[in-house]
Amino acid sequence: MVQYCLNHDKNYTQTAVKFDCSYQQVYSWTHKYLANGETGLTDKRGRHKKPEELTELELANRKIKELERQLKEEQTKNEFLKKLDQLERMCLPDNQDTDKPQ
Numbered sequence: 001m002v003q004y005c006l007n008h009d010k011n012y013t014q015t016a017v018k019f020d021c022s023y024q025q026v027y028s029w030t031h032k033y034l035a036n037g038e039t040g041l042t043d044k045r046g047r048h049k050k051p052e053e054l055t056e057l058e059l060a061n062r063k064i065k066e067l068e069r070q071l072k073e074e075q076t077k078n079e080f081l082k083k084l085d086q087l088e089r090m091c092l093p094d095n096q097d098t099d100k101p102q
Contacts, residue, residue, distance in 0.1 A: 001026065002033045002041070 005015040032040035
């Protein structure tokens with residue numbers, strides 16, 4: 001959502017409508033992102049245990065969640081690249097296809 005907003009010249013209203021959320025939410029997240037990057041968007045509510053307070057099971061569960069997040073991100077990138085390749089093949093005539101050796 002933040003990237004969409006930034007890519008559209010910080011049009012908070014358009015972004016709010018597209019993602020079905022409030023103008024204030026878009027504005028807030030965008031400014032947090034610009035100030036602190038992705039870490040600015042993390043939820044800091046509640047008490048979080050320090051790594052030394054976690055049990056082995058809790059550490060393992062955190063690692064699993066992080067790996068699942070990374071996997072989903074890679075799958076999304078892969079799907080995007082496949083769609084991009086498909087669109088490029090549809091738009092380029094056969095003689096301009098740069099992927100095929102001549």
